[in-house]
Amino acid sequence: MVTVARRDAPAETLEGIFLAAAPGVSRGAVLAPPHPLYGGSLESPVLTELAWACTKAGLASLRFNWRGVGASAGAPSGAAADADADYGSALEHLADSVGGPLVAGGYSFGSAAALRAAAASARIDGLVLVAPPPALVAPAAIAGAGRRTLVLVGEYDTIAPARDLRAACERAPHVELHVVPHADHFFAEGLAEVGRLAAAWLEAG
Numbered sequence: 370m371v372t373v374a375r376r377d378a379p380a381e382t383l384e385g386i387f388l389a390a391a392p393g394v395s396r397g398a399v400l401a402p403p404h405p406l407y408g409g410s411l412e413s414p415v416l417t418e419l420a421w422a423c424t425k426a427g428l429a430s431l432r433f434n435w436r437g438v439g440a441s442a443g444a445p446s447g448a449a450a451d452a453d454a455d456y457g458s459a460l461e462h463l464a465d466s467v468g469g470p471l472v473a474g475g476y477s478f479g480s481a482a483a484l485r486a487a488a489a490s491a492r493i494d495g496l497v498l499v500a501p502p503p504a505l506v507a508p509a510a511i512a513g514a515g516r517r518t519l520v521l522v523g524e525y526d527t528i529a530p531a532r533d534l535r536a537a538c539e540r541a542p543h544v545e546l547h548v549v550p551h552a553d554h555f556f557a558e559g560l561a562e563v564g565r566l567a568a569a570w571l572e573a574g
Contacts, residue, residue, distance in 0.1 A: 370440075373433055373462045377454040381442035383433050385459060386411055387466070388420055390429035395469035397429035398497065398571075399459045399486075401479030405435035406447045412439075415476045415499055415556055418564040425564075426571035428472065431463045449481070456482040460490060470494040472571070477529070477554065481505040487514055495574055497521075497567055500529040500554050508537035511544060518544045519570040521563055523552030545570060 372382040390397060400419050403409030411432045423430035435455050437445030446452075456475075463471060471490070474497035475483035484506055487493040496518040498511065511518060511534070520538055522531045531548045538546040547566050552559030 371431070371462070373431075373458050375436065375443070375454065376458045376461060378443065381436075383436065383442070383455060383458060384411070384438075384440035385431050385433035385462070386420070387463075388424055388430045390467065391427035394427040394429075395467055396427075396471070397431065397463050397467035397469075398423050398472035398474050399456065399463050399483070400430055400432040400497075401452075401456055401459075401475035401482050402432070402435065402438075403476050404447055404478035405438045405445045409476075409478060410434050410438050413476060414560055415563060416479075418560055419474055419476070419497065419499070419567055422564045422567035422571060423472075425568040428571060429463065429467050431459055433459045447478075449485070452478070452482040453485055456486050457489070460486055460492075464492055472497060472574075474498070476500060477502060478505060484510060484514060487516055495519075495571075497570070499563060500526055500556075501534070502529045503533045504528075508534050512537045512541035516543065517574060519567065520544060520546045521549060521566055522546070523549050523554060523556060523559060525551070525553040528554040
């Protein structure tokens with residue numbers, strides 16, 4: 370476990386798990402959990418699978434708890450501004466440990482924060498977005514991010530339907546969209562496929 374200083378409240382910290390990069394590798398990824406008001410935490414199996422994918426590809430990874438979740442200080446919040454401050458804090462923490470390009474990753478609510486962070490940081494050269502809900506993440510914004518992007522969505526996901534993402538993503542050559550068979554938004558099935566696809570994409574980058 371690591372503690373991450375909140376940039377909007379330096380006396381308070383976020384709980385995180387940092388896994389180091391392979392020797393000689395100077396890349397890393399920040400991985401954000403789902404919505405903090407609906408049980409989203411760094412213990413999410415999807416986030417754990419993404420962290421495994423980073424390790425397999427040799428990247429460092431930092432996954433964290435939103436404010437008010439687990440050992441993270443503060444009150445739980447679903448506000449985008451608070452999510453952006455938390456994500457930015459984790460990004461700054463990782464940037465101090467990793468000298469090279471960074472990947473912004475997230476699952477569901479966390480994918481929206483990852484996309485916004487990419488727009489604000491030149492260090493981010495890739496995005497891994499798992500089940501990005503169109504209610505929070507405009508498909509056109511994914512296509513317009515201008516960075517190499519992996520989008521993973523479940524075949525039976527009704528919160529982030531593949532049909533709502535496919536049209537925009539297919540028009541963007543830098544975006545790779547995969548529909549995970551038999552999976553819904555929570556990936557009770559298809560979790561290993563999420564890890565396999567993420568690891569292959571990270572290794573190729």
